[in-house]
Amino acid sequence: MRAFLIVGNKAFTRPFNLNDIPGAGRMDIMCRCVSQALFVSHGIRKDVEVYLFLLGQPDPPKCVLIRGSEVKRLAPDERNIAGHINKALSFDVDENWKEVHSGVYIARKKLEDLLKDLCKEYEVYYMREDGEELSKVTFERPLFVIGDHIGVIKEVEEKILNFAKKIVKVSEISLMAEQCIVIAHYELDKRAKDLKTLKNKDIRLF
Ligand SMILES: C[S@@+](CC[C@H](N)C(=O)[O-])C[C@H]1O[C@@H](n2cnc3c(N)ncnc32)[C@H](O)[C@@H]1O
Numbered sequence: 001m002r003a004f005l006i007v008g009n010k011a012f013t014r015p016f017n018l019n020d021i022p023g024a025g026r027m028d029i030m031c032r033c034v035s036q037a038l039f040v041s042h043g044i045r046k047d048v049e050v051y052l053f054l055l056g057q058p059d060p061p062k063c064v065l066i067r068g069s070e071v072k073r074l075a076p077d078e079r080n081i082a083g084h085i086n087k088a089l090s091f092d093v094d095e096n097w098k099e100v101h102s103g104v105y106i107a108r109k110k111l112e113d114l115l116k117d118l119c120k121e122y123e124v125y126y127m128r129e130d131g132e133e134l135s136k137v138t139f140e141r142p143l144f145v146i147g148d149h150i151g152v153i154k155e156v157e158e159k160i161l162n163f164a165k166k167i168v169k170v171s172e173i174s175l176m177a178e179q180c181i182v183i184a185h186y187e188l189d190k191r192a193k194d195l196k197t198l199k200n201k202d203i204r205l206f
Pocket of ligand 1: 127128130145146147149150151152168170171173174175177180
């Protein structure tokens with residue numbers, strides 16, 4: 001399994017206008033991250049979970065989870081993904097995950113509580129430009145934490161670092177969040193012990 005947690009510093013926590021996805025606190029970044037984390041050509045990665053940690057107005061924090069193994073009728077385009085996030089945001093939330101569509105969940109979670117739960121399943125890696133080279137790190141069930149256009153503010157970063165095994169970088173230059181996801185997949189796919197399993201079992205073709 002692999003997971004990605006993307007911090008949406010300004011990403012809206014209420015339904016938004018699908019004709020202005022960037023205007024919803026750069027929800028377009030969240031959507032592109034979901035697309036790059038889950039989709040391959042004509043297929044979806046079943047072994048991936050994406051957590052969108054939304055910190056924008058008016059009702060933060062909220063977290064949307066999309067599971068590649070369960071999600072149905074999700075397409076790689078931003079508008080389709082935004083539609084699923086939008087629907088999730090229309091539900092009342094509490095600290096328990098609520099399934100709002102096959103494989104799409106929402107909850108209100110404090111970051112420390114979310115990471116505490118995720119640490120039981122995953123090793124947490126924080127992606128930052130000055131980390132260790134990802135290509136040189138060995139991973140078992142990694143969860144990568146990534147910032148949006150703003151990055152990760154200090155107060156949030158301190159919480160992440162309490163749970164992170166390492167800080168990792170994917171390049172010498174600062175990339176867009178979705179580009180970091182693509183590179184992480186590339187590195188991990190190369191190392192998959194059994195490429196046949198990766199192709200046949202971990203990917204669901206349309
Ligand atoms: C667009 S960058 C953030 C830029 C922001 N202006 C800043 O200075 O933090 C978005 C996120 O992608 C990740 N990122 C970008 N480049 C990276 C790199 N070379 N290695 C690892 N992570 C990177 C980091 O998590 C970062 O917060």
